[in-house]
Amino acid sequence: MQNLIDNFFSYTITGLTIGAVYALVALGYTLVYGVLRLINFAHSEVFMYGTFGALWVVMLLGGKPGGSVGQVIFWVVMMFVAAMAMSGLIAVILERVAYRPLRKRNAPPLIALISAIGASFVLAELMGLRSRVAGWVGLDDTLREYVRNSRNNAGLPSIISPQPIFSVGGYNVTNVDLIVIIGAIAIMVVLDQFVKRSRLGRGIRAVAMDPEAAALMGVNRDRVIQVTFLVGGVMAGAAAVFYMLKIGITRYDAGFILGVKAFTAAVLGGIGNLRGALLGGFILGLAENYGSAVVGSQWKDVVAFVLLVLILLVRPTGLLGESLGKARA
Amino acid sequence: MRSTLKFAVPLAVAALALGACGTKGGDTPAAGGSGGAAACQNFKIGMFGALTGPNANLGIYIQNGVNLALDDYxxxxxxxxVTLENYDSQGDPTQAPALAKKAIDDKKVVGIVGPAFSGESKAADPAFNEAGLVTITPSATATKLSSNGWKTFFRALGNDDTQGPAAAKYIKDTVKSTKTFVIDDASEYGKGLADTVRKDLGSQVVGNxxxxxxxxxxxxxxxxVTSSGADALFFGGYSPEAAPLIKQLRDGGWKGTFVVADGVKDQSFIDNAKDxxxxxxxxxxxxxxxxAPDFQKAYKAKYNEDPNTYSGEGYDAATILLDGIAAGKDRKTMLDFVKSYDKKGVTKQLKxxxxxxxxxxxVFAYKVEGGKIVGSGEIK
Structure with a gap:
């Protein structure tokens, strides 16, 4: 306990950075739940592909520590482009292959859930077997650096070396911490405005409120669902970049635990609620760090899930508890 | 019945003829067959360990050493x-017992190099013990393995009870740390090591x-770690966690010395943690x-790279078994042969x-320098 009090700001700020990643991934769960009333359990893999997108583009561009300011900005921008494109693409393919055929046949939600879990395994294993996949198409020599040790960790060169910017209560806030927290909040403000004000955002809210009425009003439901998956994927891509900047190492199964945490964050804040995802992510990140400080790091996940259970006992719909449809401008 | 006899008679004659041709019959005990003297028995040795799967590297490094010993022989x-029979466990303890049975049922197998990991050793060694099939592990370090009373268990390297104190000694004497932080990964291996280090360092451990x-x-x-003011950190665990841990510590501005054990001695640790x-x-x-420069040269000539973790131990383990075969031992007599073995191998005096x-x-210390793991002397 004394340790937590002494290093309160350190635990708080590092908790917020990982919380920002949870929040961005949680948005994907919440958005899809909003329009489809379905938990997209393969979303964790969408995130994982984003981390590899970010990693590969840096390898491709020859990113290394100690680049000039211009280079570093270029690399980070390219990381966002690559990760968002990768995650967005995977999310759209996922919707196309794993969900749309079921929806066309009016399959019960449970079937979609199983389909999601199956898709999750397929995506993770494809990444885990990428060296063999490259071998099948005869590219294993060209892609050697990208596919070798495909079951092991893959590390990003630290293109931004963390520098202390200012100090809060004895903790040196680094440039990476600032980029992650401010970047995540900025992205969420943009998303919030997009859902509130744009035509497509209105479509998403309409489908979330009442799919049939929306269809009668001329909203193309399939298109809206596709856009929702795309937006969720892009958010996961952004999360993947922040994750790689902060953690720097990914693996074919890196999505699993993070996905469970992000899903928890979404439920904590109120699933289907965008601002709830943000709040839930930050609270979860903080709770994990405080819990680790007080009872030891091995209890980190226990603390997170006990918190979830307690909050759901008191507020079964989560902290903010609204659905996407009701979140009107 | 008659047809069996028809074949059996010429066969027995042939066997006798072959036996007579055998050049060095002299000192070998009669195997109870019709030959009397030692004919070529086509003996095999087994290689038991992960040859595919996520931990395959370690198994392949060992197998390379074993193959080199076979070439020599x-x-x-x-x-x-003598030929090599591979038992690929993928490092998975649940696959080990079935593979052990396969090895035991093959009467030509007179000894096993392996099992490579502690978990699979625990699962397979009871069967080997019962069958009286000698196993020499070149890499399993869990201390408890040797205290099960398995007669056929031999270990060609030190166990975690020797490595932990050596790590503690190094932290105290060479790193000259006065404040040490200890982290473990809650695994059988990592926690065991970390607890030994904690015990040995005593009051200089400032946090866990x-x-x-x-x-x-x-x-x-x-x-x-940073708030404890530690100048050294011991981590008991494997490279998948060690890499992100040290990366985040350095990002967090910690400047102390990071000390780990053999579970991290793997190039992928450096590839991922980078600088x-x-x-x-x-x-x-x-x-x-x-x-062992001669071994290094021979290994490099065959595999075009330097011997890696436990290649030399694999070579030594295989050499012991092959010496036994050369001395005319079979599965039954191999046990006593290995027990009384006392010769210099490439890694150490084998006894x-x-x-x-x-x-x-x-126990040796290694250091990461310029993106490579380089030897930095024995810890005495």
């Missing part, structure tokens, strides 16, 4: 070659933490390549105590 005994395998975010641990891995100290009961532990144990 077969060059000298071209008239009666336990993480989980597969964890990637270590921000809470980073805060604990953050520089200066890491790795302890290992495995012998550096340059201790076992009553429990099957190596009598001559050395």
């Amino acid at each position: 077969n060059k000298k005994h071209a008239d009666c070659k 933490d336990t993480i989980q395998q597969k964890q990637t975010d270590f921000s809470a641990s980073v805060t604990k 953050a891995a520089e200066g890491t100290i790795i302890t290992c009961p495995c012998v550096p390549a340059d201790v 076992f105590d009553d429990k099957g532990e190596s009598a001559d144990i050395k």
Whole structure:
């Protein structure tokens, strides 16, 4: 306990950075739940592909520590482009292959859930077997650096070396911490405005409120669902970049635990609620760090899930508890 | 019945003829067959360990050493070659018992190099013990393995009880740390090592933490280490967690010395932690390549790379079994042969105590320098 009090700001700020990643991934769960009333359990893999997108583009561009300011900005921008494109693409393919055929046949939600879990395994294993996949198409020599040790960790060169910017209560806030927290909040403000004000955002809210009425009003439901998956994927891509900047190492199964945490964050804040995802992510990140400080790091996940259970006992719909449809401008 | 006899008679004659041709019959005991003298028995030795799957590297490094020993033997005994039988466990204890049975049922197998990991050793060794099939492990370091009373268990390297104190000694004497932080990964291996280090360092341990395998975010641990003012950190665990841990510690501005054990002695640690891995100290009961230059040269000639973790131990383990075969031992008599073995191998004096532990144990320190793991001397 004394340790937590002494290093309160350190635990708080590092908790917020990982919380920002949870929040961005949680948005994907919440958005899809909003329009489809379905938990997209393969979303964790969408995130994982984003981390590899970010990693590969840096390898491709020859990113290394100690680049000039211009280079570093270029690399980070390219990381966002690559990760968002990768995650967005995977999310759209996922919707196309794993969900749309079921929806066309009016399959019960449970079937979609199983389909999601199956898709999750397929995506993770494809990444885990990428060296063999490259071998099948005869590219294993060209892609050697990208596919070798495909079951092991893959590390990003630290293109931004963390520098202390200012100090809060004895903790040196680094440039990476600032980029992650401010970047995540900025992205969420943009998303919030997009859902509130744009035509497509209105479509998403309409489908979330009442799919049939929306269809009668001329909203193309399939298109809206596709856009929702795309937006969720892009958010996961952004999360993947922040994750790689902060953690720097990914693996074919890196999505699993993070996905469970992000899903928890979404439920904590109120699933289907965008601002709830943000709040839930930050609270979860903080709770994990405080819990680790007080009872030891091995209890980190226990603390997170006990918190979830307690909050759901008191507020079964989560902290903010609204659905996407009701979140009107 | 008659037809069997028809074949059996010429066969027996042929066997006798072959036996008579055998060049060095003299000192071998009669195997109870019709030959009387030693004919070529087509003996095999087994290689038990992960040859595919996520931990395959370690198994392949060992297998390379074993193959080198076989080449040496077969060059000298071209008239009666020994072959290698692979038992690929993928490092998975649940697959081990079935593979052990397969090896036991193959009567030509007179000894096993392996099992490579501690978990699979625990699962397979009881069967080997019952069947009286000798196993010499070149890499399993869990201390408890030797205290099960398995007669057939031999270990060609030091166990975790020797590595832990050596790591503690290194931290105290060479790193000259006065404030040490200790983290473990809650695994059988990592916690065992870390607890030994904790015990040996005593009051200079300024903080403890336990993480989980597969964890990637270590921000809470980073805060604990930096706020404790530790100048050295011992981590008991494997490279998948060691890499992100040290990376985040360096990102968090911690400047102390990172000390780990053989579970991290793996190039992938450096590939992933990159610059953050520089200066890491790795302890290992495995012998550096340059201790045995002849072996290093032969290995490099065959595989075009330096011997890796436990290649030399694999070579030594296989050599013991092959010497036994050369001396005319079979599965039954091999046990006593290995027990009384006392010769210099490429890694150390090969001699076992009553429990099957190596009598001559050395622990070495390695250091990460310029993106490579380089030897930095024995810890005495």
